[in-house]
Amino acid sequence: MxxxxxxxxxxxxxxxxxxxxxxxxxxxxxxxxxxxxxxxxxxxxxxxxxxxxxxxxxxxxxxxxxxxxxxxxxxxxxxxxxxxxxxxxxxxxxxxxxxxxxxxxxxxxxxxxxxxxxxxxxxxxxxxxxxxxxxxxxxxxxxxxxxxxxxxxxxxxxxxxxxxxxxxxxxxxxxxxxxxxxxxxxxxxxxxxxxxxxxxxxxxxxxxxxTRHEDFKKKNDRIIAIRHIEQSMRDANVLKVFHESLVIDKYHIISVTYKGYGKQRRKYFLNAFPEIFDDQYFKKKHFIIYILIKTHSIRLLYFKYLYDTILKWLRKRIKALFIK
The missing domain is CATH 3.90.550.10 (Spore Coat Polysaccharide Biosynthesis Protein SpsA; Chain A)
Known part of the structure; x- marks a missing residue:
């Protein structure tokens, strides 16, 4: 059996x-x-x-x-x-x-x-x-x-x-x-x-x-998935327990705007989770992003993305040197 x-x-x-x-x-x-x-x-x-x-x-x-x-x-x-x-x-x-x-x-x-x-x-x-x-x-x-x-x-x-x-x-x-x-x-x-x-x-x-290929649909699927997860947590009365992690995940999803997709799609993703831009945890965690959003300086998000990417690369290289 x-x-x-x-x-x-x-x-x-x-x-x-x-x-x-x-x-x-x-x-x-x-x-x-x-x-x-x-x-x-x-x-x-x-x-x-x-x-x-x-x-x-x-x-x-x-x-x-x-x-x-x-x-x-x-x-x-x-x-x-x-x-x-x-x-x-x-x-x-x-x-x-x-x-x-x-x-x-x-x-x-x-x-x-x-x-x-x-x-x-x-x-x-x-x-x-x-x-x-x-x-x-x-x-x-x-x-x-x-x-x-x-x-x-x-x-x-x-x-x-x-x-x-x-x-x-x-x-x-x-x-x-x-x-x-x-x-x-x-x-x-x-x-x-x-x-x-x-x-x-x-x-x-x-x-x-x-999973090797990213496109608009797959990134949009993440919005659908996280909204579903949020509702499931609300139904289970545990939404407060996972609030900060949900904020982090929502920001991870909308950060696709850094990489382009054109003005309309950038706007679409930024409007996916509008509630996080007034969230106290988000303001504390991503203050620069909060200011850029509130001042309607969306185009500058790409430069923030470049900065983060370069910083991540430098840290990786420095870590590799110490390991050697």
Whole structure:
């Protein structure tokens, strides 16, 4: 009997898909079912999925029209009939004890979610981000402050929590659909656990990956996601707890104005969260930006961006010299 459902949304991933699927087949924990959601691929991804399904009856293949990653994730989630579930991206791969370590941690700690470290794999180097161990509120703060990613593929979830509280992915989002889902989930959870061993390989050199390309829509998705998160926190009566982190995140989103997009789109982003410009915490944290906004000197924001970029580069170079 299966205990964990692994959900893999797939779109034109034929180049990387066999390695990803082989990683699941090689798991030391064998009580899994694999839900492959082909989101209207135009390459041979669906054929690869069917070939693997013919070899192992734990693999289920679903083919649907292309509607984007958020709907594909939800499609797979709706098919889950096991106590636990996790997501995996089709161009990534996992360690053989990926499921075993996560399952042991969530059951031994009686947790509602367990999170593991991962490796960011670039063409010439590998980075293993830190994973600070906190309580649930601390983890949400870390998500909003970009200290920990809210991605779904290094987190094991319980299906009963999503069903009881009707936790779903926001349809149509290409970015931060995972962050909003994970925070919605954590607002209903009671305990989390951590695995410090890197169990997931996040492949950063796939140029076709959706997260490698930024555009107006994806940045706008972040506005939708953060508004959704804010409402969820309001419904859970915890908005005050996360107020400062939300302000930081909102400012992070509107800071896209530094990089251009033209006058109209700069204005659009600046109007996305008008409430932060009169917020006392924002005034204290970003006083220069506050003055520029209030004096209608939007065009000067780009020079502030250049200043911050140069300063960041100098600090990095100085740090590298001391390390040597």
């Amino acid at each position: 299966s205990v964990i459902s692994v959900i893999i949304p797939i779109y034109n991933a034929s180049r990387y898909l066999p390695r990803c699927l082989d990683g699941i087949l090689e798991q030391t924990f064998t009580k899994w079912q694999l839900l492959l959601v082909d989101d209207g691929s135009t390459d041979c991804s669906l054929d690869i999925c069917n070939d693997y399904a013919n070899k192992d009856n734990r693999i289920k293949v679903f083919h649907k029209e292309n509607e984007g990653v958020s709907i594909a994730r939800q499609y797979g989630l709706d098919k889950v009939c096991t106590p636990y579930f996790i997501f995996c991206d089709a161009d990534d791969y996992v360690e053989p004890d990926y499921l075993e370590k996560l399952y042991d941690a969530i059951t031994s700690n009686c947790a509602d979610m367990v999170i593991c470290r991962y490796k960011e794999e670039y063409k010439t180097r590998t980075v293993i981000p830190e994973l600070p161990e906190t309580d649930i509120n601390g983890l949400i703060h870390n998500f909003l402050n970009d200290k920990v990613w809210g991605i779904t593929w290094n987190k094991l979830y319980r299906i009963d929590i999503t069903k009881q509280h009707n936790i779903q992915f926001i349809p149509g989002l290409q970015m931060w659909e995972d962050l909003s889902f994970t925070i919605d989930y954590l607002l209903q959870a009671h305990k989390i656990a951590f695995v410090q061993k890197p169990l997931y390989h996040y492949v950063m050199y796939n140029e076709g990956s959706i």
